[in-house]
Amino acid sequence: MRHLSSCCILTIFLSIAVAAYAPGHASLSTFHQLQTPSRTRSVFSRLRDGLIRRVWSISSCTGEVGASNDVKSASPPPSTLLARYSGDVVLRFSINSPEEAAALTEAVHVLFLDVWEFNADWVDIRLAKEVVPSLLGLLPPSLQHAHTPLMHDLAQAIFESYPSLTFEDPSPRPQDEHRPFSPVLQASPNTDQTNLFFRNYQPLSVIIPWMRLLRSLFPTHVRMINVGVSYEGRDIPALRVGVHPTNADKPSSPRKTIIIAGGSHAREWISTSTVNYVAYSFITAYGKSQEMTRLLEEFDWVFVPTMNPDGYIYTWENDRLWRKNRQQTSLRFCRGVDLDHAYSFQWDHDSTVANNPCSESFAGEGPFQGVEARRFANWARNETANNNVSIVAFVDLHSYSQQILYPYSYSCATTPPALENLEELGLGLAKAIRMTNGEEYSVTAACEGSVDSEENREKKEKFWPRIESGGGSALDWFYHELNVKYSYQIKLRDTGSYGFLLPSKNIVPTGLEAFNAIKYMGHFLLGNKGIEVEEEESLEGSTAVAAGKHEEELADDAADVELRRRRRR
Numbered sequence: 001m002r003h004l005s006s007c008c009i010l011t012i013f014l015s016i017a018v019a020a021y022a023p024g025h026a027s028l029s030t031f032h033q034l035q036t037p038s039r040t041r042s043v044f045s046r047l048r049d050g051l052i053r054r055v056w057s058i059s060s061c062t063g064e065v066g067a068s069n070d071v072k073s074a075s076p077p078p079s080t081l082l083a084r085y086s087g088d089v090v091l092r093f094s095i096n097s098p099e100e101a102a103a104l105t106e107a108v109h110v111l112f113l114d115v116w117e118f119n120a121d122w123v124d125i126r127l128a129k130e131v132v133p134s135l136l137g138l139l140p141p142s143l144q145h146a147h148t149p150l151m152h153d154l155a156q157a158i159f160e161s162y163p164s165l166t167f168e169d170p171s172p173r174p175q176d177e178h179r180p181f182s183p184v185l186q187a188s189p190n191t192d193q194t195n196l197f198f199r200n201y202q203p204l205s206v207i208i209p210w211m212r213l214l215r216s217l218f219p220t221h222v223r224m225i226n227v228g229v230s231y232e233g234r235d236i237p238a239l240r241v242g243v244h245p246t247n248a249d250k251p252s253s254p255r256k257t258i259i260i261a262g263g264s265h266a267r268e269w270i271s272t273s274t275v276n277y278v279a280y281s282f283i284t285a286y287g288k289s290q291e292m293t294r295l296l297e298e299f300d301w302v303f304v305p306t307m308n309p310d311g312y313i314y315t316w317e318n319d320r321l322w323r324k325n326r327q328q329t330s331l332r333f334c335r336g337v338d339l340d341h342a343y344s345f346q347w348d349h350d351s352t353v354a355n356n357p358c359s360e361s362f363a364g365e366g367p368f369q370g371v372e373a374r375r376f377a378n379w380a381r382n383e384t385a386n387n388n389v390s391i392v393a394f395v396d397l398h399s400y401s402q403q404i405l406y407p408y409s410y411s412c413a414t415t416p417p418a419l420e421n422l423e424e425l426g427l428g429l430a431k432a433i434r435m436t437n438g439e440e441y442s443v444t445a446a447c448e449g450s451v452d453s454e455e456n457r458e459k460k461e462k463f464w465p466r467i468e469s470g471g472g473s474a475l476d477w478f479y480h481e482l483n484v485k486y487s488y489q490i491k492l493r494d495t496g497s498y499g500f501l502l503p504s505k506n507i508v509p510t511g512l513e514a515f516n517a518i519k520y521m522g523h524f525l526l527g528n529k530g531i532e533v534e535e536e537e538s539l540e541g542s543t544a545v546a547a548g549k550h551e552e553e554l555a556d557d558a559a560d561v562e563l564r565r566r567r568r569r
Helices: 006-019 037-057 079-085 098-111 129-137 154-161 204-217 269-285 290-298 309-317 371-386 419-437 454-458 474-480 504-525 531-538 544-567
Strands: 088-094 114-118 122-128 147-151 222-229 235-241 255-261 300-304 389-399 403-406 442-445 486-492
Touching: 079 154, 088 129, 088 154, 098 122, 098 129, 122 129, 204 222, 204 235, 204 269, 204 309, 222 300, 222 371, 235 269, 235 309, 235 371, 255 269, 255 371, 255 504, 269 290, 269 300, 269 389, 269 486, 269 504, 290 504, 371 389, 371 474, 389 474, 389 504, 403 419, 419 442, 419 486, 419 504, 474 486, 486 504
Parallel strands: 255 300, 255 389, 389 486, 403 442
Antiparallel strands: 088 122, 088 147, 114 122, 222 235, 235 300, 403 486
16 A cells, blocks of 8 residues: 555545445435435446556556546436526626616616626626516616526536536546556646546535645645634635745744635635645645745645635535525524625725625625634734734635736725736736636736726726625735735636536636646746746747747737736826
8 A cells, every 4th residue: 555656545535535425425415316326336336346456456546537427417407406496597798888787786786686797898697587577677778688698507507517426437548558647737738637536526525634635645745724713613724835944043034925715605616626726736746846846945835725614515515506604694594794795904895785684795794794704814814923924925716707806806996006016917827827728817906897997997987886896805805904915816717608617627627727827926926937937948949930929928918017007097
């Protein structure tokens, strides 16, 4: 056993963990109904036999034990999902004027609708089919035909977002038979396809033991910590990754720390998986990549997969589309506070928005009423005040819409200090993502959702109404209250085709995009251009055409920054 690779150990662990949630287990009540017991027994027998063959008879952990959604996709959703979601639709409204934005905002608040996402051009709303006529009756004629359905079968999409309990034949594929596992992500583009953990979304009861296992496998640079306790008494776990200097003769300066958090909104599963992916990538690259080793020596990296463990568990056991935490409010039948509006900075900036506990963006009845937000903020303050820590960057992962947002969120009327630095790094993050898989992420201030247009701002006209309040965000609080110079909210894939129900096949590519972006941030904070250093090395010996394209991209980025600066003058 001592010769088993970390892949084998992690695969064995996850297989045992998944087996624990076969039908009949006390948890995951929604998940239980996705397969029948007879099918499950056969599945796990095959999985067990495959693992035994691979671990004891083959020298490397090369077989792919992938979860397949083919069988599940061909099956209808269970009756529980049909009963809850079959009557719901997701509509996208195109917004073209301040009057349309104001009318839609008012209708959303009157009907307590679930706003999935919005930007300056469109708003995605989930609602019951029978409510559609009432919504359209509150809207101006120009909006009554300016909407399109995003999902024709919401219950099926939800069903397919849960992991399948049907596994493929675990025998090695011919092309993989002689390929050894390597934890260095850059060594092979298909390395993560053999990692069972990232083949599907994982429940918290699998994530926490997985984090403990990483701590045990990599004790030199991984510690498991808690950054708070939830309303229902659960720890908010995190991995602190970094290598501390051991020179006791030289007093140490405050340890530069970068926080990567996800899962503030419970239904945004891709944010939790992405934090885990980036953490795993950093951890396993230490000592195998010179650039990654340096990043772990220069910074501490705190990875918080889910800021909202109560809500996350609730999405697995009861309501896949639950957003808020699970604490009691003044209305017994309307639970939960939106943690991303619960921070103290500019909490009451717009008290007329989301002041009802039944609203999906309810910010609480006072600053920091959201338990998890308050305790996480207390942890961060304690780190900087008492533990010799300097938080130099904060990244809050969300979904969806593919945006990189910087302060301020509460208002566009105030320009943050060092705006040019925020924009420069933001454009670099977007470029790192684009160079990974070709995905485009926009870079803008967080206030510039469906709030105002740049044309109106230049004319100093009235801002467009917000679909939901931007006050009390973690983004603004870390930037303004803790003086974290680089504070971002990144909204991951996609742009609306699946929304919060992003298929699991996107976990690895989305994680890789985020990994490259966060790695770029580390290089940027070290004072170099990050990926552009690597580009120069990879371009050695390339044609003049390729070099010209590279210079063109850099020029475009510089022009974009300069254009934004002029707009704010």
